Amino acid sequence: MTAGEATVETTTTEQRRAALEAIAAEVRVCSRGKLAQGRTNAVPGEGHPDTEVMFVGEGPGQTEDAQGRPFVGRAGELLVRLLASIGWRRQEVFITNIVKCRPPGNRDPEPDEIAACAPYLQRQLEVLDPAVVVTLGRFSMAHFRPGERITQIHGTHASAPPATGAREALAYALFHPAAALRSPEVERQSYDDIAGLPRVLTEARTRRGGLAAVVTATTDQAISPAVPTELLAGQIEPPELGDDAPTLF
Numbered sequence: 109m110t111a112g113e114a115t116v117e118t119t120t121t122e123q124r125r126a127a128l129e130a131i132a133a134e135v136r137v138c139s140r141g142k143l144a145q146g147r148t149n150a151v152p153g154e155g156h157p158d159t160e161v162m163f164v165g166e167g168p169g170q171t172e173d174a175q176g177r178p179f180v181g182r183a184g185e186l187l188v189r190l191l192a193s194i195g196w197r198r199q200e201v202f203i204t205n206i207v208k209c210r211p212p213g214n215r216d217p218e219p220d221e222i223a224a225c226a227p228y229l230q231r232q233l234e235v236l237d238p239a240v241v242v243t244l245g246r247f248s249m250a251h252f253r254p255g256e257r258i259t260q261i262h263g264t265h266a267s268a269p270p271a272t273g274a275r276e277a278l279a280y281a282l283f284h285p286a287a288a289l290r291s292p293e294v295e296r297q298s299y300d301d302i303a304g305l306p307r308v309l310t311e312a313r314t315r316r317g318g319l320a321a322v323v324t325a326t327t328d329q330a331i332s333p334a335v336p337t338e339l340l341a342g343q344i345e346p347p348e349l350g351d352d353a354p355t356l357f
C-alpha cells in the first residue's frame with residue numbers, strides 16, 4: 109500500500125457471523141454490570157450478519173430474559189408487524205438492546221448499567237457496520253441522538269456519532285414498541301414512522317456511495333404501504349411473505 113492509500117476493510121459473511129457469535133458468547137457469561145446478578149439469561153442480540161439495518165431497543169423484558177433472545181414478547185410481536193408493514197422480516201435485520209440483561213421489574217436502565225454494556229454494542233456495530241441504526245425508545249435514542257426528545261424526533265434521521273461504533277450510519281428514531289402497545293395513537297404513529305425507513309436506507313446507501321439507484325425500485329414499493337386496519341389492531345397475523353416480496357435482500 110502506498111502512503112495515503114485508504115484501507116478498505118472487507119469481511120465475509122462467515123467472518124461477521126463468527127465475530128458476532130464471539131461477542132454473544134462473552135455477553136452470555138458477562139458479570140460486568142450489576143444487572144448480571146438478577147438475570148436468567150443475558151440477551152446479546154441476533155440477526156443477519158449481512159444486514160444493513162440494526163434495531164436497538166432498551167433492555168430485555170421478562171420473556172427475553174427467559175429465552176435469551178431480544179424482542180420475543182408482546183413488544184417483539186408488534187415489532188414484527190411493523191417490519192412486515194414495510195415488507196421486511198425480523199431475520200433480515202439485527203436486533204439488540206442498550207443493556208443486555210433485564211433490569212429488575214423492567215425499570216429504566218441506570219447509567220452505570222448502560223456503561224457496562226456499551227462496549228458490546230460498540231463491537232456489534234463495528235462488526236456489522238450498518239447503514240441505518242433504528243433506535244427504539246428513549247434510551248436507545250439518547251445513545252445515538254443525544255440531547256433530543258423522542259416526541260420531537262420520532263420518524264426523523266441524523267448521523268449516528270461514530271464514537272458509538274457506527275462508522276457511517278444514519279440513526280432513525282422510532283417510539284418503543286412497548287409504548288405503542290400502551291397507546292393506539294403511538295401505535296398508529298409507529299406505522300407511519302417505520303414507513304419512512306426504506307427511504308432512509310436508500311439515503312444512507314447513497315451517502316455511503318452504494319447502489320441507491322438500483323435499490324430504489326424495490327424500496328419504493330414499500331414506502332407507503334397500505335396497512336390493513338386488522339393488522340394495525342393486531343387482529344390478524346402479518347402475511348407470509350413470498351420469495352418475491354420486497355425485502356432487504
Ligand code: URA
Nearest residue numbers: 165166167168178179
Ligand atoms: N424491550 C426492549 O427494549 N428490548 C427487548 O428485547 C424486549 C423488550
